[in-house]
Amino acid sequence: MVTTPRTALFRADASATLGIGHVMRCLTLAAELNRRGWRCRFACDAETLRTVPALRSAPVELIELAAARDPAALAALAPPQWLVVDHYGLDQAYERALAAWAEHILVLDDLADRPHHCDILLDQTIGASADRYLGLVPHWAVVLAGAGHALLRPDFAEAGPSRVVPLDRILVSLGGTDPTNATGLALQALAAVGLGLPVSVVMGGAAPHLEAVRDLASRLTPQAEVLVDVADMAALMARCGLAVGAAGTSALERCRMGLPSVAVVIADNQRDIAKGLEREGAALVSALDIAALARSLSLLAGDERARSRMAGRARSLCDGRGAARLADLMSLDLRRAGPEDGEVLLAWRNDPVTRANSLETAEVERDHHFAWLDRVLADRERILMIGEYGGERIGMVRFDTCRDKEWRVSVSVAPEARGKGAGQALLTMAVSTLLRQVGPVDLIAEIREANPASRKIFVACGFVQADRADEILYFRRNSR
Incomplete structure (x- = not known):
């Protein structure tokens, strides 16, 4: 079976005065995506092509723009899964104009001096925090901040x-x-x-x-x-x-x-x-x-x-894997669960490691599980998402309404996907998807104290411990 490769289009420029940093970090990400089978294109002005010879030898398609800052110049091209914008001269006006054209938008920035319309924003400045972009990005945007996210070459x-x-x-x-x-x-x-x-x-x-x-x-x-x-x-x-x-x-x-x-x-x-x-x-x-x-x-x-x-x-400031982790987020597909996922969800739920870390540790009976799944799929106050890489299911995230503007979240990673960063990518993108669908809401999670792996995932996704009782840790993330 022949599959169509994912596509990313990069919008970055370089010159003697701008420098080449924007283009070079985009090339780093493009190389990581290319390694995963993506098709990458670079849209830039003529001066950029003269300033960065590395573009000519990179495994990317080059598109020279005559009207470099006009979004219509991109909109005439085939739409990508991800538009990547790394340019101090562009902001939310440019990105909004292309939001219906590209499936997703990633912005690379380190100034925090203008608003953006994006799904992910990455700022690799040392010591930077997501709070730097409060009010500058949509409420659903994932903000990756700090040197740990630096896009460094392999x-x-x-x-x-x-x-x-x-x-x-x-x-x-x-x-x-x-x-x-x-x-x-x-x-x-x-x-x-x-x-x-x-x-x-x-x-x-x-x-x-x-x-x-x-x-x-x-x-x-x-x-x-x-x-x-x-x-x-x-x-x-x-x-x-x-x-x-x-x-x-x-x-x-x-x-x-x-x-x-x-x-x-x-x-x-x-x-x-x-x-x-x-x-x-x-x-x-x-x-x-x-x-x-x-x-x-x-x-x-x-x-x-x-x-x-x-x-x-x-x-100690960075491990050099920022590009790989960003590519994980960009490569993740999320969809609503359906009846066809029942067998896989049951196998994940009854996996010994999953049961040991669950609030309810008993093995779930088959009939009980499928009755539960039918109720969840029919309940508008519940959302069950499946994460996939290349069509392979790697885990699920469940959201349940608790009270007005508050949802409880739980995550389960497929046994074969553990230890590969799948849980953090899954939770990160699922939270962003939920917030885009239902608006700003607060999220809560209950985690066994003896489950440090899950605790690490939630903390990395912006959750803060709010309470502790009976060996259960209560985490919260406020989005309002």
Whole structure:
């Protein structure tokens, strides 16, 4: 049987002034979706195609837009399952215009300075919380906030255990385009400090100051290497013991690798990331001038214990699996349960592990189960959803009305899907679906104290423990 692949259309731009970060993190997500069999398309302007050569070699279909900010330019294309918007110049007006065209909308943002119309919003800023977007997204939107959701390339997710690399090489990476030539200032600072260590400089091929940087690099002792459009940054970072880097997405890559860093802000949208790095002790933030950079480099280079502490704190901020978890959410299908699900639901309910974690631990008789299912399916005050990946059922979520504007929720994951993150994805998307259908309501859940796995899932989905009695924990999530 031939199945039609899922589709995602990415809307992101790049230029010497915008940088390439928006496009690169979209490419990271596209690579993860492509690995799962999705068809991915990129819609961008002509300058983006010139600025990001990686687009030409990526497994994506490229669409050049003449009227880049006109939603009608996209609406003329075949509609995707997911529209992914990563653009500071676009907001809810653009997204609303495409809401009936795309099945779902994902927004990538880190400014929280304008409203969005979306199903999922991801903000990978260090220390960011979902509360940052209160009033800026629909009540049903899933907000994924914090460095744990960072979209990092697979080579970072697969990085080995944390270790402190000897200080025998320094990395300088200050953005793919670096329009202000921060790289040149960093090289002058390194010359002033005189550490005498090999230096690897990374830039994009479209960087306007590339030749000037090459000239400065040739004057360092030893001469620094200038690498253009590096494909495997994780391997390069693994060779370095110290870095000078921008406080953008690359800062999260350095955190994942446990690479001690001097971080600088080279764009306004990096200020919150820089504050988070400093607050968490994951980098030493410096002003962007030669003297300040020289002082910071000298300080870190001369303190091995400080570098070791910084490496550990940085590494703890993200595990590199943000793209995989986001793809899990996007790939999940939810539907109302039907009579045809009866046998599977009975098998899940009577599974020994499920029974041990249920409030009612006795095995359910077949006739009792099917009578219960008939009542649930006929009751408008109950909603039973089935989650599927590629047509395979992976669990169910049940919502029961308790009182006005309050619903009780319970989750059951198929035995074969346990330990794979299915429960969190299932609950996350089911809650969003319910809120979209019935409006803002409060949710409550009852969980056995001896069931830490379920407790972890609910906490990750925004539920807070409200009470405890007789070894039962009562959790609540307010949506009004």
